Amino acid sequence: MKKFDLIVIGSGPAGEKAAAKAAYFGYKVALIEKELKYGGAGVQTGTLPSKTLKETALYLSGIYQKGVFGVDKEVGRETGVHDFLYRKNVVTNHMHKTVGHNLEKHGIQVFEGYGSFQDQNHIKISGAIEEIIYGKFILVATGSYPYHPENIPFDNKRILDSDTVLNIKHFPKSICVLGAGVIGCEYATIFGAMGVKTFIVNDRNKILGFLDAEVSESLVDQMRKNDIKILFNNSIVDYEIPEDDEKPLRLTLKSGEILNVDMFLFAAGRSGRIKGLNCDRIGLKTGKRETILVNDKFQTNIPNIYAVGDVIGFPALASTSMEQGRIAITHMFDTADLPSLTDVFPYGIYTVPEVSMVGITEEQAIAQKIEYSVGYSFFRDTARGMIMGDTDNGYLKLIFDRNTKVILGVHIIGYIATELIHYGMELVREKKTLDNIISTVFNYPTLHNLYKYASYDGLGNLAGKKIKKAGELIKE
Ligand SMILES: Cc1cc2nc3c(=O)[nH]c(=O)nc-3n(C[C@H](O)[C@H](O)[C@H](O)COP(=O)(O)OP(=O)(O)OC[C@H]3O[C@@H](n4cnc5c(N)ncnc54)[C@H](O)[C@@H]3O)c2cc1C
Numbered sequence: 478m479k480k481f482d483l484i485v486i487g488s489g490p491a492g493e494k495a496a497a498k499a500a501y502f503g504y505k506v507a508l509i510e511k512e513l514k515y516g517g518a519g520v521q522t523g524t525l526p527s528k529t530l531k532e533t534a535l536y537l538s539g540i541y542q543k544g545v546f547g548v549d550k551e552v553g554r555e556t557g558v559h560d561f562l563y564r565k566n567v568v569t570n571h572m573h574k575t576v577g578h579n580l581e582k583h584g585i586q587v588f589e590g591y592g593s594f595q596d597q598n599h600i601k602i603s604g605a606i607e608e609i610i611y612g613k614f615i616l617v618a619t620g621s622y623p624y625h626p627e628n629i630p631f632d633n634k635r636i637l638d639s640d641t642v643l644n645i646k647h648f649p650k651s652i653c654v655l656g657a658g659v660i661g662c663e664y665a666t667i668f669g670a671m672g673v674k675t676f677i678v679n680d681r682n683k684i685l686g687f688l689d690a691e692v693s694e695s696l697v698d699q700m701r702k703n704d705i706k707i708l709f710n711n712s713i714v715d716y717e718i719p720e721d722d723e724k725p726l727r728l729t730l731k732s733g734e735i736l737n738v739d740m741f742l743f744a745a746g747r748s749g750r751i752k753g754l755n756c757d758r759i760g761l762k763t764g765k766r767e768t769i770l771v772n773d774k775f776q777t778n779i780p781n782i783y784a785v786g787d788v789i790g791f792p793a794l795a796s797t798s799m800e801q802g803r804i805a806i807t808h809m810f811d812t813a814d815l816p817s818l819t820d821v822f823p824y825g826i827y828t829v830p831e832v833s834m835v836g837i838t839e840e841q842a843i844a845q846k847i848e849y850s851v852g853y854s855f856f857r858d859t860a861r862g863m864i865m866g867d868t869d870n871g872y873l874k875l876i877f878d879r880n881t882k883v884i885l886g887v888h889i890i891g892y893i894a895t896e897l898i899h900y901g902m903e904l905v906r907e908k909k910t911l912d913n914i915i916s917t918v919f920n921y922p923t924l925h926n927l928y929k930y931a932s933y934d935g936l937g938n939l940a941g942k943k944i945k946k947a948g949e950l951i952k953e
């Protein structure tokens with residue numbers, strides 16, 4: 478029987494990075510993957526496909542160029558699905574190879590097939606070749622899948638989830654997205670940008686519940702401006718699929734209204750992928766939504782078995798999953814380099830416009846009874862924003878302690894917000910103040926000047942002295 482120091486189940490961001498780190502430190506590593514392509518939701522069905530489709534939609538629709546150069550690019554409504562999916566396929570195929578190359582370079586032995594526990598050290602691989610291998614340590618990195626409520630008649634053609642939406646054969650004229658979480662909002666704005674009449678149905682009165690409420694409302698405003706209709710405090714109680722594909726789906730809303738649309742996308746949650754692993758058989762403790770329970774070292778109740786990534790639930794991001802994988806290896810093999818996951822990490826929402834945040838929201842500041850104040854700067858207040866032609870009404874909002882001026886939260890809505898946030902992340906991590914920001918010299922013109930102007934705005938708020946209101950429109 479083949480013996481390994483570590484067996485990793487799953488080649489998504491969590492499994493790949495963990496396997497590579499253990500191999501780098503000289504351990505003998507096996508990785509099992511059930512799909513023909515590497516990368517899991519990170520590469521194949523989630524993060525990278527949706528981000529590539531967003532960039533494609535921006536390019537084809539010319540949404541950021543509209544009016545800026547005095548001429549409008551032809552809007553991409555005429556674009557076929559083939560063109561729309563082309564770049565996504567290039568990226569996922571390339572990244573599959575990149576992951577394979579990484580595993581190979583690290584000398585990791587890859588097994589194709591479905592991994593399941595025989596006991597706490599033995600994993601059975603069921604594939605073209607069946608075999609059982611031994612691992613001193615096992616890392617479960619099996620990810621998650623779109624949860625399928627029983628009342629939704631998924632047909633992979635018109636009633637879709639975030640996996641099957643990647644296989645559409647034609648553009649719908651209209652689409653209804655259920656769930657205004659990250660997946661729902663990102664896909665709604667992608668379809669919206671492509672000129673598809675888009676509806677979002679959400680059971681609460683806020684989109685992306687974890688965002689600062691003001692920023693969430695600004696995103697709603699921008700989505701509405703882009704002709705996306707959001708139906709709050711609502712849900713869908715019945716789904717009728719006509720025999721004739723040309724006829725619309727008939728969706729009955731909880732409010733009693735009927736929504737007639739061409740396509741439906743479910744985006745209201747995911748579950749951990751533990752089916753078939755035999756967790757019960759070995760006594761591995763599991764939690765809600767088919768997750769595996771772990772401690773802060775990502776160790777399960779069975780000491781030699783660790784679990785990381787989506788299969789352990791929140792925050793369920795590619796970014797944090799990779800780090801969890803690396804941290805688990807630290808504890809298995811005492812590498813002592815990366816003991817725990819930082820609690821200051823950013824959220825990046827790749828909607829149109831993008832949103833990103835780090836640190837606390839205004840609602841959290843209030844709940845924690847912090848004496849705080851805020852500062853704003855709008856993209857159009859900066860020279861770079863003006864050059865680009867800000868069409869999103871984008872802004873940066875700083876939340877800071879009004880006594881110490883320490884930055885507690887940074888929130889950005891607008892072009893490349895997911896990139897701009899990282900400077901803010903360091904400010905929050907290092908407990909920097911408004912004075913630290915205004916004493917910094919930035920390249921000019923750049924969007925990072927947003928930080929400086931938001932700081933001046935915050936200082937003006939503290940002093941009760943405002944010469945100019947942030948975002949004030951200048952009459953042309
Ligand atoms: C539409 C969408 C967009 C997203 N966008 C972002 C984003 O912009 N930024 C971000 O940070 N995160 C994003 N995420 C989340 C991110 O994709 C996940 O958090 C991340 O992929 C989780 O990594 P993982 O390694 O835990 O699992 P996965 O990426 O799901 O990989 C798990 C792997 O394990 C394999 N596997 C499962 N069971 C077995 C078994 N028994 N035997 C063998 N192999 C098995 C699977 O085939 C898969 O390859 C998005 C997710 C979705 C769905």
Ligand SMILES: NC(=O)c1ccc[n+]([C@@H]2O[C@H](COP(=O)([O-])OP(=O)(O)OC[C@H]3O[C@@H](n4cnc5c(N)ncnc54)[C@H](O)[C@@H]3O)[C@@H](O)[C@H]2O)c1
Nearest residue numbers: 656657658659660661679680712744745746792793825826
């Ligand atoms: N950019 C990113 O970082 C990114 C992008 C996509 C996904 N993800 C990850 O994927 C995970 C799953 O995302 P998700 O968007 O599927 O789930 P989610 O749990 O984040 O959001 C689901 C939304 O659907 C609503 N909802 C649930 N049931 C409903 C119902 N019956 N009717 C109407 N509305 C309903 C919820 O109120 C919520 O707003 C997230 O945890 C996220 O971390 C991250």
